[in-house]
Amino acid sequence: MKLRSFIALTLVMLATLIVIGCSRPPTAVEPTQLATESGETLRSLAAKQDMFIGSAVRPRALSDEPLYREVLAREFNIVMAEHVMKFAPLHPEREVYEFRDSDTTVEFAKEHDMQVIGHVLTWFHALPRWLREGDFTREELMGILREHINTVVGRYRGQIYAWDVVNEPLEADGALRETLWYKGIGPEYIDLALRWTKQADPDTLLYINDYGEGLNSKSDSFYNLAKSLVERGTPLDAVGFQAHIGFLSAKDAAEVAENMKRYADLGLEVFITEMDVPITMFKGTREEQLAAQAQMYEDFLNVCIEAPNCDTFLMWGFTDRHSWLTGFTGGKSPLIFDEAYHPKPAYHAMMAELKQHVGSGAE
Ligand code: 9MR
Secondary structure (H helix, E strand, O other): OHHHHHHHHHHHHHHHHHHHHHHHOOOOHHHHHHOOOOOOOOOHHHOOOEEEEEEEHHHHHHOOOOHHHHHHHHHHHEEEEEEOOOEEEEEEEEHHHHHHHHHHHHHHHHHOOOOOOOOOOEEEOOOOHHHOOOOOOHHHHHHHHHHHHHHHHHHOOOOOOOOEEEEEEEEOOEEEEEOOHHHHOOOOHHHHHHHHHHHHHOOOOOEEEEEOOOOOHHHHHHHHHHHHHOOOOOOOOOEEOOOOOOOEEOOOOOHHHHHHHHHHHHHHHEEEEEEEEEEEEEOOOOHHHHHHHHHHHHHHHEEEEEHHEEEEEOOOOOEEEOOOOOOOOOOOOOOOEOOOOOHHHHHHHHHHHHHHHHHHHOO
């Protein structure tokens, strides 16, 4: 390497290290600074109206950060693994299952009297190489999926409130997504996965999950998919609206409320499963962005509370310290606690929304 290139490369590496160093989360605050004066929490207020309020979780943060554990257990009564219950991490080789991280999540929930949502049994993403490159026949793929479902759902039988059986089954235009399962088994993979999950744990709730939950052609297709499953007697209890606001999902809470109604008519529950709101979607000063973010969380929580068929509301994490949107680019601050576990305006807005309904005797 020429000397000039070497110096340039070294400078780039140094600059990168400085950026990483500067963007590291600030040191966490002492737990005593965190309790609200009244002693009320999202969890206590949600429980008063038989609601589940929760977050996606990361096992490494659970094991490494006392404050992560403390705030999670204090504020939420339901959790979902952000990554570790997907096919690739759970089933890395054909004959090998790796349950350590998912067990950590389920055990934490048990210790703190929280419910668990299982995410996810079939998805186009997070598939292990042996499966992606396996060149399996239809019968083999069906055998693999059935065995995976039996093993995973069977292991946690009786411990999972609801299973996300099919994640993101649709393309943006509303067509069935051409996943490995779709291509290898056919569209009936959805029915089969739901039936096999029901057999492996008859008491868990089953749902399919996607984004684009306003009123649009994709949400119409999702509704038609759910309707056809119900009509042919395939077990299905709910649909999940991901609610990654401003990224892939609806921005208009009124549209989401309208969309929820038609599922009530089908006898299906709706779960809000992955809500987050990057502040970068709003204009203005940081204070204005945080206020707009708070309003968005409040509006979506309100939609769920007001709907007769929504009592489960999860966010895709709870602290900006741990979010799929907090990466190298940073600055999106999409969650309701900041990187030092201080509650943000969005947290207070959700508390106020819950309080208002407890106060009005909605429980
Ligand atoms: O946030 C998750 C990220 O940490 C994982 O690396 C990724 C692949 O497993 O999945 C992300 O979560 C996705 C979720 O499972 C399904 N809906 C979209 C979420 C954000 O991409």
